[in-house]
Amino acid sequence: MSGQVKLSRRGFLQVMAGAAGALIVGIRIAEAADTAPVPLDMLGDNLSALGLYVRIDQDGGVLIGARDPDTGTGVATSLPRIIADELDADWQRVRVVSLGLGVSNHNGKPDWTYGQQMGGTGNSIPRAWRDLRAAGALARWLLMQAAAQQLGIPADRLRTEKGMVIAPDGRRFGYGALAAAAAKITPPQTPVAVKTPDRYTLIGQPAGDVDARNIVTGRTPYSLDQHFGDAVVAVLAHSPWPDGQLEQLDKSPALAIKGVIDVIELKPDPKWPPGQTVIAPAVAVIAENTWLALQGRRALKLDWKPGASGNENTATLEQQATSLLNSDSAPTTRVRDDGNVDKAGHKAARRVEATYYQPWLAHATSEPMNCLVRIDKTGATLYVPTQSPQQAWTVVQRLTGLPPDQIDIRQSRIGGGYGRRLDHDYVAEAVLLAQAVNKPLRLFWPRDEDLTHDYYRSGTVHTFHAIVDAKRHVVAWNQRLASASTLTGRGVSSDHLWTSEVSENQLPAGLVPHYRSDWFSLTSAIPRGPHSGMPEVTNAFAVDSFIDEIAHSLKEDPLDTRLRLIGEPRLVPLQGGGAIDTARLINVLKLVADHIRWKDWLRSVNGLGIACWHVDGAYVAHAIEVSMQGEKLTIERAVCAVDVGRVINPKGLEGQVAGATLDALSSALNLAITVKDGKVQQSTWKDYPLASMAQLPNTVEVITVPGDGDPTGASFLAMPTVAPALANAVFRVSAVRVRRLPLMKEWLRLL
């Protein structure tokens, strides 16, 4: 017998016997309110319909499915460990498998077996936390019942440890031996209680990446390493202008190359928003292998004609932004308006003003855009590196018209996401080309296409006016921000475009009595999309640098200025619910200050900078030390403190925090995308120089605050405070205030 347990409004735990006496506990999520769970007796051995999460085999091996794509955030390790802990599994016996997209056909509409499957957005753990513990707890409960039946004693006299049920007299029963009997037990009608945290054995303990061994031996396949027999390879030459037109094309030199199969034109479909159609008009060369396709692309003779975007320049856009911010024009959106900023001026002992400029950025994922697709009578099968397989699915479904369960999207480990893979232009391109040549096909974007045809992070211009009273309190704060919204053209109403550019809750909102935040919309034809840690990254640089400027104008220690601005430990309500716990914010700030010996070093020849921020219930601070010899700037130390509530995998968290710190340093020091005459000017790692080993500090010192609240995501948490801490340190060492990124170029200009 088997059965199901209602987990929550949307979820069900289901129990079944697998082949060879395995116990399987899955979570099936009914996304649509009208979707009834599939009756268990109809499932048969179709585990994908069950929503496989954990399977205990008779040999004691435990197989756990990892639902969310892993872009390097470690969710393939951390999510299964949440189940394994509740189960009291022996982690040495656990094998983790990446689940593909779980979709079944519900009257011609997709039914998402595993609920939302998304990676690299920082919310995998918070989304899965309750359900995964419930699944592990139920599996453990069933195993204990099975042992209790065999022993003829109540289950509450048994305990579990490392894959064993242990009787009061010391007898031990391996989970494998109990699995078949456990699968026959009817689960309780209400969820089994989960562990109290003092009994965690894996949560909070460090674990290496489950894929590590295969990665260091070159055996982990990325989508680019998957194969469908003799799939042909397509390489694109995109128009340099997103709205450009093909003026002239001579296919013959490419077709003359032996092994080049075809040359095909692609165009965006204006009916579909960015991310769901071809990114820019393109010519694709289809060949027997990648090398031939690349040669074919080089041989093409083609000219593009610019569209209306042909006169766009980032420098002009920035000038427009600056004049807009300095004008009396009404903002596109008044994001927040507390107190009365206009009348707060009479309290002014001091006014501080500044303008900050941040560049456009590309995602520059290590694994370039690619997609392997096979479409035949049985359906479509794809290997696609996506952060959102469901969104990829919708693109495939629209282009093929196939029934939901005939589209099989498989997940491999992903060579970085950073938001780029939430858009699926490359999937649309691959499907259209596979249909055109009627063969299995691999789409491959060379690096120059990747850097010149991205959904970029928009550049920003921030202006600030702050008013400080005689007691050195910041009484008024007026922020004006101009940027091109990520959401433009994506079906979002104009009054919500600001939400991708600024948060109404960003610091110091709630801390300053008279506070105003205005957003001004800029128009640009350059495609924009989600980008690591935005909008927090751009806003934190501007805000945390400006707080340093206020400290400097008051001739005081920037740490003291910050602490006075934050004020007493309390809960500051957030608009939309929740609160900032200022005690936790103060704590991370003080931790990094103590760790870098702020008071001692403030007078040293080196420069120290500090910054703090909060992101979705988590808190972060950085302290950075730099030294200067002539025009050589060295980052001596980087210290980061994070408070994410409960830590699932401290080793994984440390890696995420150190990695985000270095990546944010790389961006802040070096990176900018510029557009001239409508064309992106950066196309190689020379133009878009991620930081070298030598440019980065030798270590990142990570301090994790132990917490017992529900866990929050951490993948981009450590990004926002890096650039301001760096710029504040650079100001200390060189007296040069960098208000424009990338820092190195601006610093050398001002030095």
Add this chain to the structure above:
Amino acid sequence: MAQDHAAPAHSGDVAPVPSGIELQINGEHYHHTGDPQMPLLWYLRDVLRLDGTKYGGEHGQGGADLVLVDGKATSSIGVTMSKLTGKQVVTVEGLVDAKGGLHPLQQAFIDEDAIGCGYCTPGWLIASMDLLNRHKDPADSDIDTLPNLCRCGCQTRVRSAIKRAAAAMKQGAKA
């Protein structure tokens, strides 16, 4: 494109010897009879399906495409097959020993968690191997010369892994 993996046993008939490029990859003999101008990267990936070596960019600046050629870190997209006659190529797959045991450097990358998305890791391993071939006890300034890029920010953990591997290899040499 005909490719022979090692030399087949002769059947007695005298077959015409195809012109081509003979080379060793991870200790095995290969005979490339295709375009001599094909970069090694595409021979490894598209022909042999040795996918551990990654594409980073057309100019090899990111280091994801590094392999060892006669013991030296070399951009596999920057070297054509025509230059490889008689050469010994080692890819990331070839770093394990004959029994499949990990090289101390590979183990150190695991122990130090020097992995983000993992895509560029093979290139870091090859560059680090080359470094350790030249410096048994590399200083920070030596490690600073590695040409690799990493978007996930693994550089500090790679640095620790190289030092850990150097110590383990010294220990191993003494034993």
